[in-house]
Amino acid sequence: MENTKQDLEQKNRLQTKFLQLKIYWKKAWDHNVEIHQIFVDFQEAYGSIRSDKLYAMMARFGILNKLIRLTKATVENSTYYVKIGTIMTDGF
Numbered sequence: 001m002e003n004t005k006q007d008l009e010q011k012n013r014l015q016t017k018f019l020q021l022k023i024y025w026k027k028a029w030d031h032n033v034e035i036h037q038i039f040v041d042f043q044e045a046y047g048s049i050r051s052d053k054l055y056a057m058m059a060r061f062g063i064l065n066k067l068i069r070l071t072k073a074t075v076e077n078s079t080y081y082v083k084i085g086t087i088m089t090d091g092f
Contacts (some may be wrong), residue, residue, distance in 0.1 A: 013090060020087050051075060 028035050036079040051072070058068050 017087075017089060020083065024087075049075075074086060 013062075026036065054075075055068050055072065058071065059065075081091055082089040
């Protein structure tokens with residue numbers, strides 16, 4: 001039952017964010033403001049990568065250890081937020 005509650009809460013948050021985006025897009029359209037946007041599903045993008053293999057391949061291709069460590073710091077134990085104007089998402 002807890003998963004269902006969490007799923008509903010996540011769905012409600014997503015719906016709220018999309019409604020906020022729709023309002024933002026409408027205002028931009030009304031004021032002839034150009035918008036550039038990108039949507040990335042970070043869980044899909046990074047959740048399926050075997051990080052140990054990624055770091056090994058980076059080293060194999062001669063990428064500096066400093067950059068490999070920066071990549072590790074970015075990918076591991078990180079919380080991501082999206083900010084649009086003054087609206088900030090929950091961490092994920």
